[in-house]
Amino acid sequence: MNNVLVIVYSYTGTSRRVAELLCSQQGWPMAQITDARPRSGALGSWRCMLDSFFRRQPAIGYDGPPPSDFDAVVLVSPIWMLQLAGPMRSFVARQRDRLPEVAVLSVMGGQGAPNAVAEIGKLLGRSPVLSSAVTMREVDDGSCAARLQAFGTAIANAEDSHAVVRPVTLSPQSI
Numbered sequence: 001m002n003n004v005l006v007i008v009y010s011y012t013g014t015s016r017r018v019a020e021l022l023c024s025q026q027g028w029p030m031a032q033i034t035d036a037r038p039r040s041g042a043l044g045s046w047r048c049m050l051d052s053f054f055r056r057q058p059a060i061g062y063d064g065p066p067p068s069d070f071d072a073v074v075l076v077s078p079i080w081m082l083q084l085a086g087p088m089r090s091f092v093a094r095q096r097d098r099l100p101e102v103a104v105l106s107v108m109g110g111q112g113a114p115n116a117v118a119e120i121g122k123l124l125g126r127s128p129v130l131s132s133a134v135t136m137r138e139v140d141d142g143s144c145a146a147r148l149q150a151f152g153t154a155i156a157n158a159e160d161s162h163a164v165v166r167p168v169t170l171s172p173q174s175i
Helices: 014-025 041-053 086-098 113-124 136-141 145-157
Strands: 006-010 032-034 060-063 073-078 100-107 131-134
Touching: 006 014, 006 041, 006 086, 014 032, 014 073, 014 100, 014 136, 014 145, 032 086, 032 113, 041 086, 041 131, 060 086, 073 086, 073 113, 086 113, 100 136, 100 145, 113 131, 131 145
Parallel strands: 006 032, 006 073, 073 100, 100 131
Antiparallel strands: 032 060
């Protein structure tokens, strides 16, 4: 699949850095999900926690082309309280019928990526074709670059859209 769109939601900028690196490695375009209401300060952090705990779907904006114009999309999102970030949940729920093949790349402090992948699969009614996760530490020290390259290459080389691929080599290392 060469026609791939990377769609990112980033609260702190870490997920955006991951998406930008993946896009630069693969030559893919990137689109962004934004909060309709800013999440600055303590109240914004509190809303992040409530969105995760109650699995709320907050109001969002989307700045990008229609996902249906692509063969696949890569959803890049942070993990909040071991769950999918609320704005990405909103995007998937609202766009589910327009999303082609989906791969998921989670950015986390240490845990929660399988929960996010399962929730996306449930919202879509089908499993993502590929999933992986990186930790914030790996993003900060740059050690995730090779794994992102392998993840991107696996998506680009995917031909059987019904095969779900979860190579062990794409799993985050224990810290």
